[in-house]
Amino acid sequence: MFTYLYAIFEALKPLWSLLGMAFAWGFALLLGWSLLSAIRDAIARSRTMHRIPCTNCLYFTHSSVLKCTVKPAIATTEAAIACSDYSPQSGTYGGTR
Template sequence: MDQVMQLAFVLLAKFVVWVRPFLPTICFVFVWGVILLTTYNLVTGLRKGIDNVRQMHRIPCAGCQYATNSYHLKCSIRPSVAFSEQAIGCQDFESGILQDLSSKAY
């Protein structure tokens, strides 16, 4: 068993001596690879986040007159799809802004 360990350490020492001239290049490539991979992941995550925000802003329920402030019944017309991506392009959307303006006029 001692001979196997001794052989392993000798081979490891020879490998370290052989690889030593290339070590700065290997480290340089490794560090820049990590930097580029991190930058790519950050940019990709930021793009996905922006796309998600844009998609969520297309949901019209917050400005609809049929939307309620109750979490039990979010919408009186289509409660199953209210405030979800399925509500984009809802045929029953009625702007609540006009109702608010007409009630404040008096």
């Protein structure tokens, strides 16, 4: 019985190396695709986070307890991108930290 299995295995030996190579290349391509996808998503997330204007706002406190005196619930979140109470800091008032 084992002689038949050995004969079949020996007959299919060239296909095993071909399948192994195909699986290796497939794995390498999937790894590269996932890395590029992760980098693309990180760049998109970074662009979104840089649009949050809270740190330049007059009402931002730089405190971990109360980040914003006007709208503390949305401070430093994506909801603050279109904040209606955003007021940029001027050079003299509120510019010092």
